[in-house]
Amino acid sequence: NAGVTQTPKFRILKIGQSMTLQCTQDMNHNYMYWYRQDPGMGLKLIYYSVGAGITDKGEVPNGYNVSRSTTEDFPLRLELAAPSQTSVYFCASSYSSRGKRTQYFGPGTRLLVL
């Protein structure tokens, strides 16, 4: 049981390049999330999904896109990388039950945009 896995661990992008951050969970969770964490800040929600085929914007969605074609995978797409997107990105998943709000996080992807 691997939990939540993210690839790559680290990436350097040039301004204007695009990339996809991969996220996979094997816990059969309906809910999945993408967060970014900037130095000295809490985690900010970028996008979330309540199930396959359903996604919605979080607090800071600009510059990002997501898709959820399967329960397991929730990739995050950066189309035109900008220095402001330099951050650590965390993917998370959780049960759908309201009584179980624990989110399980992946190890993160560190992204540097130069």
Add this chain to the structure above:
Amino acid sequence: DQQVKQNSPSLSVQEGRISILNCDYTNSMFDYFLWYKKYPAEGPTFLISISSIKDKNEDGRFTVFLNKSAKHLSLHIVPSQPGDSAVYFCAASSMKTSYDKVIFGPGTSLSVIP
């Protein structure tokens, strides 16, 4: 507009003593609170939670206290151990929402000195 605040960016405590981490929130709709712990280069991991119907929840060395009237919660670690050195995030959510949207505080970095 920080809905979840952790006003102490860092805290140092001697091994064996009590660590008290504080958290304040502004949104009265929040009714479920969580603490996450994060080691460097890892994703956050769930530590303990509390519902607004309680004012205290214990799990081993960790106790969370909730004061709803003051919109304040605290995490007590007794006794503190060097392995507790990490960043602790306070998080809040509303059970009334249909999805697991969680608002995170900026974190408090705890150092337990041997």
